């Protein structure tokens with residue numbers, strides 16, 4: 038059953054159609070990759086799913102409910118969490134505090150409770166801390182919990198973003214170029230982590246330029262070019278799809294003119 042589905046979604050910026058009638062679905066429990074050359078519209082698709090943008094036309098459904106017009110924090114509450122292409126952490130704050138920021142959407146106590154620290158508030162804080170510990174252990178960063186985020190390597194900062202997203206207990210996690218800036222060892226570790234996330238029953242949708250990672254991690258790929266979906270299928274199908282090869286060969290910036298796969 039599909040957890041997330043896009044139905045003929047369109048997004049324009051002035052005269053530019055960044056996303057052009059894109060439809061695809063993501064099954065519950067799947068790891069799906071959204072790929073395409075630079076500027077194809079991938080991040081815009083993510084921004085549409087997560088409520089950072091609203092589709093001009095078309096619709097997006099999560100668990101059968103439209104997310105169109107909902108604010109990003111409401112969409113997080115529905116069970117969709119994301120990371121960003123450019124790292125967005127509170128650099129001067131400790132690692133653990135960055136994760137606690139991700140727990141916030143599940144904390145129900147209001148402003149009054151925060152001021153007087155009611156027992157309910159204290160319980161929520163304790164639970165949030167426990168969640169932060171669990172997700173940091175899960176991504177291998179618990180040992181760094183007290184250090185400022187800025188002290189982490191670039192690759193570890195990306196893991197911290199994933200931990201923060203996981204702290205909202207998502208049903209789907211949307212990763213925008215998680216391997217960007219990672220070395221080979223970190224990328225291998227990331228692949229292991231994506232598989233672990235999937236094993237926990239969390240659906241994964243990812244944009245990634247590292248084709249080795251995409252091919253190993255994903256069971257389905259959706260390919261877009263100039264905002265339009267040009268192919269969809271298993272990594273093996275996509276690898277051999279002439280239309281996809283052509284799209285990538287035309288984009289030296291991405292592949293150095295080499296086959297994407």
Ligand SMILES: Nc1ncnc2c1ncn2[C@@H]1O[C@H](COP(=O)(O)OP(=O)(O)OP(=O)(O)O)[C@@H](O)[C@H]1O
Pocket residue numbers: 050053055073074075076077078079080081082122
């Ligand atoms: N807020 C915006 N205002 C105007 N144009 C935008 C905006 N966001 C994206 N675009 C344009 O929409 C197109 C798609 O951009 P997008 O960032 O979605 O591509 P992408 O596939 O994620 O690229 P990359 O792989 O380089 O990150 C580009 O031409 C981009 O310049």
